[in-house]
Amino acid sequence: MATTPPPRLTPRTLYLTLYNALLFTLWLTTLFQLLALLPSHPSPRTIFTHISPLARWAQTLALLEVLHSALGLVKAPVGTTAIQVFTRVIQVYTMFIPLYPIGIGAEWWLMYLSIEHVGKISPALAYFFYFLLALYVPGAYKMFTYMLHQRRKVLGNTPAKRE
Numbered sequence: 001m002a003t004t005p006p007p008r009l010t011p012r013t014l015y016l017t018l019y020n021a022l023l024f025t026l027w028l029t030t031l032f033q034l035l036a037l038l039p040s041h042p043s044p045r046t047i048f049t050h051i052s053p054l055a056r057w058a059q060t061l062a063l064l065e066v067l068h069s070a071l072g073l074v075k076a077p078v079g080t081t082a083i084q085v086f087t088r089v090i091q092v093y094t095m096f097i098p099l100y101p102i103g104i105g106a107e108w109w110l111m112y113l114s115i116e117h118v119g120k121i122s123p124a125l126a127y128f129f130y131f132l133l134a135l136y137v138p139g140a141y142k143m144f145t146y147m148l149h150q151r152r153k154v155l156g157n158t159p160a161k162r163e
Contacts, residue, residue, distance in 0.1 A: 012073055019064065026058040044143075059088065093151040100147065104140045108133060
Protein backbone atom coordinates (compact mmCIF):
# COMPACT_ATOMS: atom_id res chain seq x y z
CA MET A 1 0.00 0.00 0.00
CA ALA A 2 1.39 3.30 -1.08
CA THR A 3 0.56 6.29 1.05
CA THR A 4 0.57 9.78 -0.30
CA PRO A 5 2.87 12.18 1.47
CA PRO A 6 1.23 15.05 3.33
CA PRO A 7 0.95 18.27 1.31
CA ARG A 8 3.92 20.60 1.58
CA LEU A 9 3.36 23.91 3.32
CA THR A 10 4.48 26.40 0.70
CA PRO A 11 5.19 30.07 1.44
CA ARG A 12 2.11 30.95 -0.64
CA THR A 13 -0.15 28.67 1.43
CA LEU A 14 1.36 29.90 4.69
CA TYR A 15 0.91 33.56 3.70
CA LEU A 16 -2.69 33.11 2.53
CA THR A 17 -3.52 31.15 5.67
CA LEU A 18 -2.07 33.88 7.90
CA TYR A 19 -3.79 36.60 5.85
CA ASN A 20 -7.18 34.90 6.14
CA ALA A 21 -6.62 34.14 9.83
CA LEU A 22 -5.85 37.81 10.44
CA LEU A 23 -9.01 38.96 8.62
CA PHE A 24 -11.08 36.36 10.46
CA THR A 25 -9.66 37.55 13.79
CA LEU A 26 -10.35 41.20 12.98
CA TRP A 27 -13.98 40.51 12.02
CA LEU A 28 -14.52 38.18 14.98
CA THR A 29 -13.09 40.77 17.38
CA THR A 30 -15.34 43.39 15.80
CA LEU A 31 -18.34 41.14 16.39
CA PHE A 32 -17.32 40.53 20.02
CA GLN A 33 -16.90 44.26 20.59
CA LEU A 34 -20.38 44.85 19.22
CA LEU A 35 -21.90 42.12 21.37
CA ALA A 36 -20.14 43.52 24.44
CA LEU A 37 -21.55 47.00 23.75
CA LEU A 38 -25.16 45.98 23.09
CA PRO A 39 -26.27 45.34 26.70
CA SER A 40 -25.60 49.01 27.53
CA HIS A 41 -27.88 50.19 24.65
CA PRO A 42 -25.24 52.46 23.11
CA SER A 43 -25.94 55.14 20.54
CA PRO A 44 -25.00 54.45 16.92
CA ARG A 45 -22.17 56.96 17.32
CA THR A 46 -20.76 55.04 20.31
CA ILE A 47 -20.95 51.78 18.41
CA PHE A 48 -19.23 53.38 15.41
CA THR A 49 -16.49 54.87 17.60
CA HIS A 50 -15.68 51.50 19.19
CA ILE A 51 -16.02 49.25 16.16
CA SER A 52 -14.84 51.32 13.21
CA PRO A 53 -11.06 51.07 13.81
CA LEU A 54 -11.02 47.26 13.51
CA ALA A 55 -13.56 47.26 10.69
CA ARG A 56 -11.46 49.80 8.79
CA TRP A 57 -8.35 47.64 9.22
CA ALA A 58 -10.24 44.61 7.93
CA GLN A 59 -11.58 46.54 4.94
CA THR A 60 -8.17 48.06 4.20
CA LEU A 61 -6.47 44.66 4.33
CA ALA A 62 -9.13 43.37 1.94
CA LEU A 63 -7.49 45.58 -0.69
CA LEU A 64 -4.68 43.02 -0.74
CA GLU A 65 -7.13 40.61 -2.39
CA VAL A 66 -6.65 42.59 -5.61
CA LEU A 67 -2.88 42.28 -5.28
CA HIS A 68 -3.19 38.55 -4.55
CA SER A 69 -5.16 38.16 -7.75
CA ALA A 70 -2.74 40.28 -9.79
CA LEU A 71 0.25 38.29 -8.52
CA GLY A 72 -1.46 34.97 -9.18
CA LEU A 73 -1.55 33.94 -5.51
CA VAL A 74 -5.24 33.14 -5.97
CA LYS A 75 -7.12 32.00 -9.05
CA ALA A 76 -9.47 34.94 -9.41
CA PRO A 77 -9.74 37.54 -12.17
CA VAL A 78 -8.15 40.84 -11.18
CA GLY A 79 -10.97 42.97 -12.57
CA THR A 80 -13.72 41.06 -10.82
CA THR A 81 -11.81 41.02 -7.55
CA ALA A 82 -11.14 44.77 -7.75
CA ILE A 83 -14.79 45.55 -8.41
CA GLN A 84 -15.89 43.31 -5.55
CA VAL A 85 -13.46 44.85 -3.05
CA PHE A 86 -13.98 48.49 -4.02
CA THR A 87 -17.76 48.32 -4.16
CA ARG A 88 -18.01 47.06 -0.58
CA VAL A 89 -17.46 50.58 0.76
CA ILE A 90 -19.85 52.10 -1.75
CA GLN A 91 -22.49 49.48 -0.94
CA VAL A 92 -22.32 50.16 2.77
CA TYR A 93 -22.90 53.87 2.24
CA THR A 94 -25.42 53.44 -0.57
CA MET A 95 -27.65 50.53 0.40
CA PHE A 96 -28.90 52.39 3.46
CA ILE A 97 -30.71 54.82 1.10
CA PRO A 98 -33.48 52.35 0.18
CA LEU A 99 -33.14 50.12 3.26
CA TYR A 100 -33.29 52.76 6.00
CA PRO A 101 -36.74 54.10 5.06
CA ILE A 102 -38.01 50.52 4.75
CA GLY A 103 -36.68 49.72 8.22
CA ILE A 104 -38.07 52.89 9.77
CA GLY A 105 -41.43 52.29 8.08
CA ALA A 106 -41.54 48.70 9.32
CA GLU A 107 -40.70 49.78 12.88
CA TRP A 108 -43.35 52.50 12.78
CA TRP A 109 -45.99 50.12 11.39
CA LEU A 110 -45.27 47.42 13.98
CA MET A 111 -45.40 49.95 16.78
CA TYR A 112 -48.69 51.27 15.41
CA LEU A 113 -50.13 47.73 15.28
CA SER A 114 -49.08 47.11 18.88
CA ILE A 115 -50.97 50.13 20.26
CA GLU A 116 -54.20 48.16 20.61
CA HIS A 117 -52.41 45.48 22.62
CA VAL A 118 -50.48 47.80 24.93
CA GLY A 119 -53.66 49.84 25.41
CA LYS A 120 -55.18 46.77 27.08
CA ILE A 121 -52.35 46.81 29.60
CA SER A 122 -52.70 50.52 30.29
CA PRO A 123 -54.36 53.35 28.35
CA ALA A 124 -51.36 55.50 29.24
CA LEU A 125 -49.11 53.14 27.27
CA ALA A 126 -51.23 53.61 24.18
CA TYR A 127 -50.81 57.40 24.42
CA PHE A 128 -47.11 56.95 25.04
CA PHE A 129 -46.85 54.84 21.87
CA TYR A 130 -48.69 57.54 19.89
CA PHE A 131 -46.15 60.04 21.23
CA LEU A 132 -43.28 57.78 20.15
CA LEU A 133 -44.81 57.39 16.69
CA ALA A 134 -44.92 61.17 16.37
CA LEU A 135 -41.22 61.32 17.26
CA TYR A 136 -40.41 59.07 14.31
CA VAL A 137 -40.98 61.89 11.82
CA PRO A 138 -38.28 64.30 13.07
CA GLY A 139 -36.11 61.44 14.37
CA ALA A 140 -36.08 59.55 11.08
CA TYR A 141 -35.34 62.76 9.17
CA LYS A 142 -32.43 63.59 11.48
CA MET A 143 -30.92 60.09 11.31
CA PHE A 144 -31.37 59.81 7.53
CA THR A 145 -29.76 63.18 6.84
CA TYR A 146 -26.94 62.26 9.23
CA MET A 147 -26.31 59.10 7.21
CA LEU A 148 -26.35 61.11 3.97
CA HIS A 149 -23.77 63.46 5.51
CA GLN A 150 -21.60 60.47 6.49
CA ARG A 151 -21.96 59.08 2.96
CA ARG A 152 -20.79 62.38 1.43
CA LYS A 153 -17.91 62.50 3.90
CA VAL A 154 -16.71 59.01 2.95
CA LEU A 155 -17.53 58.91 -0.76
CA GLY A 156 -17.19 62.59 -1.60
CA ASN A 157 -19.65 64.71 -3.52
CA THR A 158 -21.86 63.10 -6.09
CA PRO A 159 -21.08 63.86 -9.76
CA ALA A 160 -24.16 66.06 -10.00
CA LYS A 161 -22.87 68.34 -7.24
CA ARG A 162 -19.41 68.66 -8.76
CA GLU A 163 -20.71 70.28 -11.93
